[in-house]
Amino acid sequence: DTGVSQDPRHKITKRGQNVTFRCDPISEHNRLYWYRQTLGQGPEFLTYFQNEAQLEKSRLLSDRFSAERPKGSFSTLEIQRTEQGDSAMYLCASSPPWAGDGYTFGSGTRLTVV
Amino acid sequence: DQQVKQNSPSLSVQEGRISILNCDYTNSMFDYFLWYKKYPAEGPTFLISISSIKDKNEDGRFTVFLNKSAKHLSLHIVPSQPGDSAVYFCAASVGGGSQGNLIFGKGTKLSVKP
Numbered sequence: 001d002t003g004v005s006q007d008p009r010h011k012i013t014k015r016g017q018n019v020t021f022r023c024d025p026i027s028e029h030n031r032l033y034w035y036r037q038t039l040g041q042g043p044e045f046l047t048y049f050q051n052e053a054q055l056e057k058s059r060l061l062s063d064r065f066s067a068e069r070p071k072g073s074f075s076t077l078e079i080q081r082t083e084q085g086d087s088a089m090y091l092c093a094s095s096p097p098w099a100g101d102g103y104t105f106g107s108g109t110r111l112t113v114v
Numbered sequence: 115d116q117q118v119k120q121n122s123p124s125l126s127v128q129e130g131r132i133s134i135l136n137c138d139y140t141n142s143m144f145d146y147f148l149w150y151k152k153y154p155a156e157g158p159t160f161l162i163s164i165s166s167i168k169d170k171n172e173d174g175r176f177t178v179f180l181n182k183s184a185k186h187l188s189l190h191i192v193p194s195q196p197g198d199s200a201v202y203f204c205a206a207s208v209g210g211g212s213q214g215n216l217i218f219g220k221g222t223k224l225s226v227k228p
Contacts, residue, residue: 004157040220041220041221042118042120042203042205042218042219042220042221043158043203043216043218044218045215045216045217048215056215058215091157091158093157101160101163103160103216104160105150105157105158105159106157107155107156107157108157
């Protein structure tokens, strides 16, 4: 297993367009997380799944954002009607049920909204 | 309101000397703390963690100290090496590591000079 994979690595989009990111977690990890990181800040929690169930969503996740994890494997994060403030690094991570020794993060998808 | 604070944006240390990175938190409910290291264009990688029932945890050159009364933790790197140059994030969670939501600080950029 090569770790957590995110696609694409970079995305440039025009304001108002929709974008979708994909995350493939480590296969034996049943938890999957999405975080967002802007310049000069630490990662901010967006949402997480245990298997296919979305267990928690941050208030940062506006109604323009939707995440899915069909069949409890890969996950997608969609942003509708993108705004310039959505420009950030979107990080995916996965973990076994006990996340105590840390998640494994992917390398992220950098979104630039122009 | 930032619950996890890393008040030093940067730190410069000579190779071979000790690096001390500090982190303060405000939420008394936090009971698990982690340090992550991040290189440019990569996701954060887990370094070391500590439960609130301990006050010290060591792993090779890395030691984390927890002072619950002061709501303060620190990461010591001895001896520091040029390869340690990265951004270090402190993170905290509620639920002893079993919960999904990590709260991160803004990070401290460590530069280790040869």
